[in-house]
Amino acid sequence: MNKEKFIVEYDLKSVSPTLLWSYIGTKNGLADWFADDVQNEEKLFTFFWNKSSQQAHQIAVRSGSYIRFHWSDDEDEKSFFELRISSSELTGATMLVITDFAYPDEMADSRGLWDHQIETLRRKLGV
Template sequence: MEEKVKVQIEFPIHASPKMLYNYFGSASGLSEWFADNVNSRGEVYTFIWDGAEEQAKVLSKRSDNKIRFKWLESEDDDSYFEFRIQVDELTKDVSLMITDFAEEDEVEESKMFWENQISELKQLIGA
């Protein structure tokens, strides 16, 4: 099995951390921009795109700051995807940091996927 590489992308977003967290820290928030529909039962979230379902488990969560998921179907124990809010101490600028893992030949594809999703999010919150 091919080793996956860590992909980290920073998206500056004009929104308060609390407001931003609402869009990725809950199933209802995620279903507004990340997938067609998202349901959660405890720590397991079901993401639905075009009728296909994928499940992810919440590995860790910190209110108004970050949430880390692991795809249940992933055979790679070290891979996960994470949304984390970073606030610049001086300027107070808010960024959404995305961490994901992709196979080496899929890194650009992964970045494009996140850029598309985050532009949806930005439109939604008018950022």
């Protein structure tokens, strides 16, 4: 069974893209909402949750726009997760667009995990 790509968009209202980038594009920012702690050496990031950790390689980045990671233990070389800043043309709101991959039977859980993480980010941003 292959993983399937999914994309979810989160409206972060009038949060400045520069502020949002500080939360998604830096290890300290990611440690504020995505994981309990984040360490990195060059492009290898280690994310800590409770007593477990997981490593990911930063495979692409455009400062102020997006960052893309590939989990080190994921055998599917095509899969990644990406955090991208976008603006709604209609409302002018800042959007965070998440691209991720999951097995079909884990899709709902994966989306739920992102929903939970983004709620934490919203609280940190005051949205």
